[in-house]
Amino acid sequence: MARLSETASHRLLGGAGHERLAELTAPCSGTPLCMGLAAAAELLIAAGALVAKGITEDGLVLALRLTARFAFPLFWLAYTAGALTTLFGPPFERLGRLRRALGLAFAASMTVHLALVATLCLIGAPPAPGVFLIFGTAAACMYMLALFSIPRLQQALGTPAWKILSFLAMNCVGLAFLDDFSNDLFARGVTHAFSYWPFLALTLAAPTLRFAAFLRRTKGA
Numbered sequence: 001m002a003r004l005s006e007t008a009s010h011r012l013l014g015g016a017g018h019e020r021l022a023e024l025t026a027p028c029s030g031t032p033l034c035m036g037l038a039a040a041a042e043l044l045i046a047a048g049a050l051v052a053k054g055i056t057e058d059g060l061v062l063a064l065r066l067t068a069r070f071a072f073p074l075f076w077l078a079y080t081a082g083a084l085t086t087l088f089g090p091p092f093e094r095l096g097r098l099r100r101a102l103g104l105a106f107a108a109s110m111t112v113h114l115a116l117v118a119t120l121c122l123i124g125a126p127p128a129p130g131v132f133l134i135f136g137t138a139a140a141c142m143y144m145l146a147l148f149s150i151p152r153l154q155q156a157l158g159t160p161a162w163k164i165l166s167f168l169a170m171n172c173v174g175l176a177f178l179d180d181f182s183n184d185l186f187a188r189g190v191t192h193a194f195s196y197w198p199f200l201a202l203t204l205a206a207p208t209l210r211f212a213a214f215l216r217r218t219k220g221a
Contacts, residue, residue, distance in 0.1 A: 031101040038074060038105035042067050042112035057125040060116055067113040072177060072199060074106035079170055079206050083213035100149050107146040114139060138176035141169035171207070178203045 046063040053059030078099050085096035120126060127135075145166065148154050154162050181200040 030098075031104055034098075034101045034105040035108035038071075038109040039112055042070060042109045045070055046112060046116060055119070055123070057120065057123065060120045060123070060125075064113060064116050064120070067109070067116065068180065069199065071106055071109040071113060072202075074102050074109060075173060075177070076202055076206055078102035078106055079174060080209050083209040086213035086216055087209065104146055104149060107142050110139065110142060134179055135176050138173045141172040145169045174203065174206060 045066050049063035049066055050059045053062055077095065081092065081095045081099045081102065084092040117127065148157055148162060148165060157165070177199075181196050181203055
């Protein structure tokens with residue numbers, strides 16, 4: 001049946017048309033599934049925290065911490081995928097092709113996180129204004145990247161502008177994570193600080209990897 005369907009599509013579109021369709025759809029394959037799974041996982045994490053602590057300030061703060069920690073690896077992989085491919089070659093090529101899916105999964109997961117922030121405001125315990133400035137800017141950058149990841153919009157924007165937007169927006173999100181993981185690192189004791197060190201180390205490693213990849217490409221040019 002699959003072979004008959006493939007043959008029919010070849011006849012309908014022609015060989016070149018079928019190849020073009022495959023080229024357009026390949027980068028997007030699995031992306032909605034990744035987004036759905038990321039959002040569903042975040043909802044389960046948030047629900048677990050709220051069941052344990054209640055829909056209170058403590059419960060929401062715990063949910064915010066856990067959902068941010070879950071979302072971070074998605075961002076980190078999307079941020080470093082290209083650099084890892086450049087530096088270490090074939091083992092990371094598939095990861096490089098999944099950058100868009102990982103980035104959109106991160107945006108989907110952070111939507112749940114932002115909904116928790118909104119709930120925190122509704123119960124009368126909003127974060128400090130500085131938090132809105134830093135993380136609000138990062139959230140705007142995240143959604144801008146998601147919007148312009150749509151192929152037609154990205155094409156309309158143009159490759160040079162997309163590269164600049166991607167560089168600035170991704171680094172803005174990275175700086176927001178850096179602020180989160182390094183802020184008052186030892187305020188709650190050494191144990192708390194050590195629980196944050198892996199995230200902080202990965203946050204610092206990400207731009208280092210990208211810079212190393214840039215140097216490799218520059219030397220190879």
